[in-house]
Amino acid sequence: MNPAKTLAEHREYLYEIVKLKLFFVHRWLSEHPEETFSNVLRNRVDIIRKTDINKEGLTPVNSYFDTPEWLALEADAESLFRRFPKDAGTFETKAFEVFKPSLDTRCERDFLDRSTFNGYQCGFLRHNTVLSKDFPDTLIFHIANAKAPDSFFDFPEYIRECFLKLLDVAENDFKVENIGTGTWLNSVPKWLALFPEEWTANRMPPQTNVCWHYGFWGQFITARGTFNHKYGQLLRETGKMPFYPRIAKCSVKAMRAKW
Numbered sequence: 001m002n003p004a005k006t007l008a009e010h011r012e013y014l015y016e017i018v019k020l021k022l023f024f025v026h027r028w029l030s031e032h033p034e035e036t037f038s039n040v041l042r043n044r045v046d047i048i049r050k051t052d053i054n055k056e057g058l059t060p061v062n063s064y065f066d067t068p069e070w071l072a073l074e075a076d077a078e079s080l081f082r083r084f085p086k087d088a089g090t091f092e093t094k095a096f097e098v099f100k101p102s103l104d105t106r107c108e109r110d111f112l113d114r115s116t117f118n119g120y121q122c123g124f125l126r127h128n129t130v131l132s133k134d135f136p137d138t139l140i141f142h143i144a145n146a147k148a149p150d151s152f153f154d155f156p157e158y159i160r161e162c163f164l165k166l167l168d169v170a171e172n173d174f175k176v177e178n179i180g181t182g183t184w185l186n187s188v189p190k191w192l193a194l195f196p197e198e199w200t201a202n203r204m205p206p207q208t209n210v211c212w213h214y215g216f217w218g219q220f221i222t223a224r225g226t227f228n229h230k231y232g233q234l235l236r237e238t239g240k241m242p243f244y245p246r247i248a249k250c251s252v253k254a255m256r257a258k259w
Helices: 007-031 037-043 068-083 088-112 156-173 197-201 214-220 229-238 252-258
Strands: 125-127 138-143 178-183 246-251
Touching: 007 037, 007 068, 007 088, 007 214, 007 229, 037 068, 068 088, 125 156, 138 156, 156 178, 156 252, 178 214, 178 252, 197 246, 197 252, 214 229, 246 252
Parallel strands: 138 178
Antiparallel strands: 125 138, 178 246
16 A cells, blocks of 8 residues: 655645646647636636635635735736746746745645545546536546545456446436546546447547646646656646547446446
């Protein structure tokens, strides 16, 4: 069993992920000058959720973008971007100092927050409570590493139990024939191996229009909840995510046959 993450390691994670996201903001804006700084900072990364401006858990119900505290930080960061439009490194370093005090204030509360796992009905899987208008025949689910500091991949029987429970819910409660999800894991062979062939065959094209959520950014977190330096470095070197999310689905029948 891996050792549990310490508060010091969590602080390092917060620092490194925010620095990476500031690097990304600068890179994205240099390639998409038609977008505003505010839009990228609010909708393509989730720095606000990691600051003390967020008075809730990691997934807040309320928006804090209109608070004076956030608007001040956002304005300071944008001013730095205007000063250093061609210097991503300097922007990242100086903009990080803008957010650092608020990160530090929230750090311990963030470390102790377990609300990420609220509503996970099937172990490491959480299904939507209503069917999607875009996929009315499919129960959409989401993934979280409920086995941290280990990886759920290390527990095949647990994976089986979670998926069988999800399949029962899909058939009995929602009366649908398919399950599906959109995640960066749908570009990872280890994850694809958990599903029947039709899952891989049904994958939609990679989504490269980066958004703030873990469907994109979850790959930069290790099983222990620390920063994934390997993938972070790949983003810095290439300007591209190591893995882009793809939507995939398969039939309940095929998934039962797999397990």
